[in-house]
Structures are given as structure tokens and as C-alpha cells.
Amino acid sequence: MAKRHTDPLGLHSVLEDWMLPVLVAAMSFLAALAVAGALASTVLAAQWQNDTAAALTIQVPQPGAPDATGNATRLAAVQAALQTMPGVSSPRLLSADALNRLLAPWLGTDAAALGLPLPAVITATWNGPGPGDAIAAALNKPAPGTLAQTGVQWAARVTALTGSLQTCAAAVLVIVALVGGALVALATRAGLAQRRETIEIIHGLGAQDGDIASRFASRATALAVTGAAAGALLALPVLLWLAALAAPFSGPPQLSGLQHGLAGLPPALWTALPCLPLAAAVIGWSSAQLTVRGWLRKLV
Amino acid sequence: MIRFDDVWLKYRHQDRGPGALARDVLRGVDFKIPEGGFRWLTGPSGAGKTTLLKLIYLAEHPTQGRIDIMGTHAARISRRDAALLRRRIGVVYQDFRLLAHLSAYDNVALPMRLARRAEHQVHADVTEILRWVGLANRLGALPDELSGGEQQRVAIARAVVGRPKLLVADEPTGNLDDEQAGRLMTLITALNRLGTTVIVATHNHALVSAYPAPLLEMAEGRLTAHG
Numbered sequence: 145m146a147k148r149h150t151d152p153l154g155l156h157s158v159l160e161d162w163m164l165p166v167l168v169a170a171m172s173f174l175a176a177l178a179v180a181g182a183l184a185s186t187v188l189a190a191q192w193q194n195d196t197a198a199a200l201t202i203q204v205p206q207p208g209a210p211d212a213t214g215n216a217t218r219l220a221a222v223q224a225a226l227q228t229m230p231g232v233s234s235p236r237l238l239s240a241d242a243l244n245r246l247l248a249p250w251l252g253t254d255a256a257a258l259g260l261p262l263p264a265v266i267t268a269t270w271n272g273p274g275p276g277d278a279i280a281a282a283l284n285k286p287a288p289g290t291l292a293q294t295g296v297q298w299a300a301r302v303t304a305l306t307g308s309l310q311t312c313a314a315a316v317l318v319i320v321a322l323v324g325g326a327l328v329a330l331a332t333r334a335g336l337a338q339r340r341e342t343i344e345i346i347h348g349l350g351a352q353d354g355d356i357a358s359r360f361a362s363r364a365t366a367l368a369v370t371g372a373a374a375g376a377l378l379a380l381p382v383l384l385w386l387a388a389l390a391a392p393f394s395g396p397p398q399l400s401g402l403q404h405g406l407a408g409l410p411p412a413l414w415t416a417l418p419c420l421p422l423a424a425a426v427i428g429w430s431s432a433q434l435t436v437r438g439w440l441r442k443l444v
Numbered sequence: 445m446i447r448f449d450d451v452w453l454k455y456r457h458q459d460r461g462p463g464a465l466a467r468d469v470l471r472g473v474d475f476k477i478p479e480g481g482f483r484w485l486t487g488p489s490g491a492g493k494t495t496l497l498k499l500i501y502l503a504e505h506p507t508q509g510r511i512d513i514m515g516t517h518a519a520r521i522s523r524r525d526a527a528l529l530r531r532r533i534g535v536v537y538q539d540f541r542l543l544a545h546l547s548a549y550d551n552v553a554l555p556m557r558l559a560r561r562a563e564h565q566v567h568a569d570v571t572e573i574l575r576w577v578g579l580a581n582r583l584g585a586l587p588d589e590l591s592g593g594e595q596q597r598v599a600i601a602r603a604v605v606g607r608p609k610l611l612v613a614d615e616p617t618g619n620l621d622d623e624q625a626g627r628l629m630t631l632i633t634a635l636n637r638l639g640t641t642v643i644v645a646t647h648n649h650a651l652v653s654a655y656p657a658p659l660l661e662m663a664e665g666r667l668t669a670h671g
Contacts, residue, residue, distance in 0.1 A: 152546060152554060345541050348503060349555045349602075350531030353523060444505055 152346065153339055153359050164331045164364070165371030168428075171324045172375025172420050175317055179417075180383050182313035183410035184390065189306035196295035196302060200232065200270035202283065203291040207264035211286040219264045221286035229282065231272020238265040263291075270294045321427055328364050328431040335360060336439050347443055357436035361429045368428030372421040380417070383409060445479040445610065445641045446500060451509035453495060469495045470506070471665040477643065482636045484652050485645040487662035493645040494538065494614055496662065500643065501535045501612050502526055514609060531559050534608030534640075536616040540599040542587040548574060548594075549583040552601045559606060573601040576631065578624070592619040600628055604635060611635060613644045617651060629655050 207219035216224070219237075226235040238246070243265060244253060251258060270279075280292035336343065343356055387409045453470040470492050477483055485493050498504040499511055502518060511518040516529060534555075542551050549570055556566045574580055577597040587595055596619045603611060611632065617625040625648075633655060636642045643660070646652065652659070661669035 152543060152550070152557075341541075342543055345543060346554070346558070347527075348501065348530060348535065348541075349558055350527050350529075351558050352527045355558065444503055 151359070151363075153342055153356070164327065164367045165374065167327050168324055168368045168371030168424055169375035169378065171320045171327070172372040172424060173379045174375075175320045175420055175423075176376050176379030176383065176417060178313040178316035178320070179420075180379075180386070180409070180413055182310045183412050183416065184387075185306050185309040185313075187410045188390070189302050192302050193299045197299035198269050198271065199295040200268040200279070201293050202226070202235075202266040202268065202279070203263040204266065204283075204287055205263045205289045206261065212288070213286070218287035218290075222266065222283050222290060225283055225286060226266065226268060229279065231270060232279070233269045233271060235266050235268040238267065321423070324368070324424065325427050325431040328368060328428045329435045331367075332360055332364055332432045332435040333439070335363075336436065343440075344443065347440070353437055353440045356440060357433045360436045361432040364432035365425050365428040368424040369421045372424030376417045376420045383413070445481065445514060446475075446477040446643070447510075447512040448473045448475050448496075448499075449510040449512075450474055451499065451506045451511055453499065453504065454507045469665055470499075472509070473665075473667050475660060475667060475670050477641060479641055480636070480639050482633075482642045482657040483644075483660050484657055485643055485660045485662065486647070486649075486652065487668075489647075490664075491662040492665040493662055496660075497535075497612050497614050497643070497645055500610070501533050502530055531555065531606065532609045534603035534606065534611045536596075536600050536603045536611075536613035538614040538618070540587075540595045542595055542598055542602075544587050547584045547586055548579055548590065548598045548601075551587070551598055552605050555602060555606045569605050570601075573605045574598075577601050577627070593621065593624060596620060597624065597628075600631070604631065607635070607638075608640060611640050611642045613642075615646055616644060617646065617648055625651065 202222065204219050204222050208217050210216070211218045211221035213221075223235065223237070226232050243262065246265075247262075251260070279294075280290060283290040283292060346356060451470055451473045452468060454468050473492075473496065485496065487493055495504065499506060499518075500513065502513070502521075505519060513529065514532065516525070518526075521529065543554070546554070552574060553566050553570045556569060561569075571580070571583070574583060577600060579594060579597055579601070582590065582594060585594075587598070590598065596616070600613075600616055603613070613632070616632075617628060620628060629651065632642055632644070659669055660667060
């Protein structure tokens with residue numbers, strides 16, 4: 145018995161076996177980087193927002209001067225006020241050494257020796273609602289000129305930056321999807337042109353448009369999935385390397401380089417990367433189907 | 445079964461822009477062939493025989509007029525139904541139109557596989573028809589490995605393997621010797637006796653004389669005789 149020929153359109157020799165997967169692999173590689181960038185920026189932004197928004201810094205000028213009541217120093221009055229203030233916890237007065245280290249880039253290693261009227265600096269954790277403007281107002285009563293600053297405004301900027309990065313990543317993904325679809329369409333059109341006579345014969349023998357389109361789509365999908373899987377796999381070591389570079393900002397400090405990379409990759413990425421071949425399958429199938437069905441419309 | 449009602453066809457000139465029409469290839473063709481009928485289609489080269497056959501097997505649309513094939517108005521048929529109708533029409537093309545990368549067996553099996561027949565039935569019918577046309581020992585040969593006559597026999601086998609309700613043949617004996625032509629005509633007349641409507645275009649007057657049947661005679665795009 146003659147062996148059944150499963151590819152009557154001869155697509156193995158028509159749709160280039162290497163060109164389409166290689167180009168789709170490049171698209172998939174870019175998509176993997178974009179997805180990883182979007183996910184990493186989300187994770188890092190969440191961490192930074194929590195840390196930044198909770199940071200409260202208070203500067204008390206002339207800390208040794210008497211407060212408004214004249215019963216204590218301004219610093220003591222502010223410290224006492226902070227102990228009872230809602231939303232404020234863990235107030236800690238920076239030591240002279242710590243203050244020197246903070247000012248060293250501008251004033252050298254011994255700022256106190258310059259005789260400048262340096263303020264006392266208190267750090268605390270802010271858990272209250274809003275940007276904490278009321279803190280400065282409350283502290284100015286016992287100690288006029290006291291400044292209080294929370295990280296809320298910085299957190300808002302981080303949020304805006306994250307949103308921009310995610311928008312860019314989404315734009316990259318859309319472009320990659322469109323280019324991927326166009327690549328499949330071009331490859332399919334080339335295949336149609338090469339197999340025009342074959343298709344006309346099969347069409348004349350009673351093949352439905354769907355029969356012909358499905359054969360092209362199956363082949364295009366297989367090639368696209370192969371390319372996308374290869375691209376995602378190739379992106380993985382690059383992502384691990386980038387995650388290792390970003391580890392000081394995201395992972396536990398005691399891990400080795402590879403462990404840093406693995407720990408630094410956003411968990412959602414392990415779900416997103418396998419989705420790239422699936423997305424390529426959907427794009428490849430639909431693009432090939434649309435291309436072939438549109439082309440077949442020209443036949444009677 | 446087949447009805448042409450004032451059918452005209454003009455081919456478009458591709459190089460003269462959209463809508464530009466060439467001369468009329470068919471001019472007001474009218475005829476009917478009843479179910480189970482047999483017609484010879486004759487006429488000089490360029491008379492319009494192949495074009496008329498293309499209209500019958502739904503490879504062209506008329507510019508004007510109405511065509512009914514097996515009770516279906518050809519111009520109003522959906523693409524899906526057109527494909528299903530084509531499966532009931534066996535066509536022997538003048539240039540064979542075999543798929544070069546498929547074996548003789550796979551070429552003949554193609555219409556049955558497109559109709560999603562069971563593979564055991566495909567095997568039985570394909571081997572039987574290829575044996576009938578004298579190609580039982582050439583099942584695995586590619587078209588390039590076959591002579592012109594053998595290719596024509598594969599094309600004939602492909603046209604009849606699905607037991608079509610309508611058989612359209614364009615010069616089916618052109619590359620066959622007398623013996624093979626005789627076997628082919630025996631096959632075609634047998635199909636016709638079983639109810640298949642047949643229309644055969646030919647220049648072979650001896651063949652027409654040997655198998656008497658009504659004539660459709662064409663000249664310059666017109667039907668000049670309808671017997």
C-alpha cells in the first residue's frame with residue numbers, strides 16, 4: 145500500500161523551514177525582554193514604593209534652643225511630640241557620626257568643626273494617610289522652622305515611571321505581535337505564490353477554502369511556535385544575567401550570581417515565557433488563515 | 445443536469461486596467477444536457493470548447509447569462525457549496541494537472557481524501573481504478589517518471605475514482621494509443637450507463653464515430669450544432 149502523503153500542498157518545501165522560525169525567534173526574544181522588563185519594573189516599583197512612601201525625615205533647626213514653652217529644647221519637644229503623633233512610629237535621632245557621613249560629600253568628614261548651625265535629623269516610619277503635611281504643621285508649634293518630609297511624592301514619581309515603562313513594554317509587545325503577524329503573512333504569501341498551480345488544482349477538486357487555509361495555517365503555526373520557543377529559551381540566560389545585575393535592588397544579598405538571577409526573576413515571568421509560543425501559535429494561525437482565505441477569494 | 449441560458453464570456457485584459465474586456469470567448473450559448481446524458485463537444489481550436497468546460501466545472505463565471513449545474517444556479521452558489529459541487533464533478537484536464545510532488549496513487553486518492561473518505565475505501569478504490577487503467581505497477585511513480593500517456597491515465601483515474609455525477613473531459617484521449625483510448629471510452633460509457641452525465645471535448649472524429657452520441661459543435665464562441 146502506498147504511504148499516505150500528509151502534505152498534498154508540499155508546504156515543507158515551500159514555507160522556508162529556517163527563515164520564519166529565525167525571525168519569529170528574534171521577535172519572541174524581544175517580547176521576552178519586554179515582558180520581563182514590565183514585570184520587573186512592577187515588582188521593583190512595588191518594593192520601592194513601600195520603602196519610599198514610608199520614609200519620614202524631620203529636620204529640627206537649632207535643636208538645643210528652647211521650645212515655644214521654654215520648658216525643654218526644641219529637639220526634646222519634637223521627639224516628645226513624635227511619640228504621641230498618630231501614624232508615626234520608630235522615631236530615631238541620627239547620631240552626629242551618621243549626620244557627618246550624610247553630609248560628607250558636601251561638607252567633608254567633620255561638618256561639626258565648620259561651626260555651621262546644623263539641624264538635628266530624625267528618621268521615622270510614616271504609616272498614616274496622605275503625604276503627611278500635617279506633621280510639619282504640628283511640629284512647628286513647639287519648634288518653629290521644623291521640616292518634615294515623607295516619601296509619598298517620590299513614590300508617586302516611581303509609580304509614574306513604572307507606568308511609563310509598562311506602557312513602553314506594551315507598545316513593544318504590540319509591535320512585536322504585528323511584525324510577527326506580518327512575517328507569517330509574507331511567508332504565507334510567498335508559499336501561496338509558489339504553490340499557486342497546486343492550490344488551483346486542489347481547489348478544482350473540491351477543497352474548501354478552510355481545508356487549504358488550515359494546511360497553511362498548521363504549517364505556519366508549527367514554524368512560529370518553534371521559533372517563539374527558541375526565542376524564549378535564548379532570552380532566559382540574558383534575563384538571568386540582567387536579574388543578577390539587578391539583584392542588589394531586589395534579592396537577598398547572601399545569594400550567589402545564578403541564585404541571584406533565579407531569585408531576581410519575577411515569578412510571573414515563569415508563566416509569561418511559556419505563553420510566548422502560545423501567543424505565536426495564535427498569531428501564526430490567524431495570520432496564515434486570513435492571508436490564505438483572502439488570497440483564495442481571487443479564485444472563482 | 446446542465447443548462448446554459450444565453451451564456452456570454454469575455455476575458456479581461458490584465459494589462460489594460462480594471463474593467464477592460466477582450467473579445468467575447470463565448471457568445472450566447474444555449475443548451476441543456478439531461479441527467480445521465482452523453483455529449484461530444486467538438487469544434488476547431490479556439491472555438492471556445494475549453495472555456496465552456498471551465499464554466500461547467502465552475503472554474504469560470506459567465507459575464508452574462510445563467511448556468512445551472514445539477515440543479516444549482518452556478519452564479520448564486522456559496523463558496524462552500526461550490527466546493528461540495530466540485531467534488532461531484534470529475535474533470536480530465538487537457539494538460540492533466542497532476543501534482544508533481546505526489547505519486548500516481550496519491551494523485552488519484554486526492555479527491556477521495558478531500559471528501560474525507562475512509563482510508564481503506566480510498567485504498568480499495570484507488571488501486572482498483574489504477575489497475576483498470578493499466579497502472580497497477582506504477583502506484584508509487586511521480587508524474588515526472590510517467591510517460592504522457594501514463595500521466596493522462598492517472599488524470600482520468602483521478603477524475604472517475606469518486607464516481608462523479610458529472611464527468612467533464614477535455615481531449616482525454618489526446619496522448620493515448622488506440623487500445624488505451626478504447627479502454628478509456630469503455631470506462632466512460634460504463635460510468636454513463638451507471639448514471640454519470642458525460643461531456644467530452646475532442647478533435648478525434650474517429651472516436652466520435654465509434655461511440656455515437658449527440659454533438660455540441662462550436663465555432664467562434666457560438667454553438668453551431670446541438671444534436
